[in-house]
Amino acid sequence: MNAELLLPLIGIPLVVIGFALRFNPLLVVTIAGLGTGFAVGMDFISLLETFGEKFLNSRQLTSSLLILPIIGLLEHYGxxxxxxxxxxxxxxxxxxxxxxxxxxxxxxxxxxxxxxxxxxxxxxxxxxxxxxxxxxxxxxxxxxxxxxxxxxxxxxxxxxxxxxxxxxxxxxxxxxxxxxxxxxxxxxxxxxxxxxxxxxxxxxxxxxxxxxxxxxxxxxxxxxxxxxxxxxxxxxxxxxxxxxxxx
Structure with missing residues (x-):
């Protein structure tokens, strides 16, 4: 099998090894994403843009800001x-x-x-x-x-x-x-x-x-x-x- 086809999958063993060694999950996923991006030929600026775009598209900041005070108030009242x-x-x-x-x-x-x-x-x-x-x-x-x-x-x-x-x-x-x-x-x-x-x-x-x-x-x-x-x-x-x- 062509090694170039397997190279983009480098992120999978990085995630497995990182989780097995109990490293910080956020750090492991970030390194795996960077490794995969470099493996497919992306430059560092493009990788940062991709990370930022996915973060902005998937975050639910407003929901978190609403949920936490409500839960805290309910816990305060028993x-x-x-x-x-x-x-x-x-x-x-x-x-x-x-x-x-x-x-x-x-x-x-x-x-x-x-x-x-x-x-x-x-x-x-x-x-x-x-x-x-x-x-x-x-x-x-x-x-x-x-x-x-x-x-x-x-x-x-x-x-x-x-x-x-x-x-x-x-x-x-x-x-x-x-x-x-x-x-x-x-x-x-x-x-x-x-x-x-x-x-x-x-x-x-x-x-x-x-x-x-x-x-x-x-x-x-x-x-x-x-x-x-x-x-x-x-x-x-x-x-x-x-x-x-x-x-």
């Missing part, structure tokens, strides 16, 4: 506490079950094009994470900071993974249209957005099953870690009491 209290009243609710339900809804809605139905700022932080944390607190009592952070991380991962794989099914999604246009520009015909969306379904189903399996083990893992924490906490209190008695 949105997180209300969500925790409501979940605590549901006896069958657990952190894993709540996250599993959200994952299914998020991926299904993203597949239908409802990309703004969820989100880190407007749903995960003020609602999903407190609800999952409240369910765990209702079962186990006071939670250590490490468990709270872990539940918050799982909540954020649910939104990211479900959106990432669900949106590829939606045929009007920008990435799907970009792939179809790129293939046509390079002489590969017969690949329509509908076909790309259909081929995204198996990957989305695999992501769904894998993540639901991980979340199904979350409750047992939390219970085990809390039991260990409670034992160590009780042991430290006992040692402290004995030390005070001896003193």
């Amino acid at each position: 949105l997180r506490e209300r969500a925790q209290q409501w979940v605590a009243s549901i006896r069958s609710a657990t952190a894993g079950r709540i996250l599993m339900l959200y994952f299914v809804v998020r991926e299904a809605s993203a597949a239908m094009g409802l990309l703004s139905l969820g989100g880190q700022a407007q749903t995960v932080r003020p609602l999903l994470s407190p609800m999952a944390e409240g369910a765990a607190s209702n079962l186990h009592g006071d939670l250590p900071p490490a468990i709270r952070d872990r539940i918050a991380a799982h909540a954020a991962a649910c939104d990211n993974v479900a959106l990432f794989f669900g949106e590829d099914i939606f045929i009007a999604f920008g990435a799907v249209l970009l792939m179809a246009a790129f293939l046509k520009e390079n002489g590969i015909t017969g690949v329509e957005p509908l076909a790309i969306g259909l081929w995204g379904i198996p990957t989305a189903l695999c992501a769904l099953l894998i993540h639901l399996f991980r979340l199904s083990r979350l409750d047992a893992s939390i219970a085990k870690e809390i039991a260990v924490w409670q034992k160590s906490h009780q042991a430290s209190q006992t040692n402290q009491s004995e030390a005070e008695v001896k003193a």
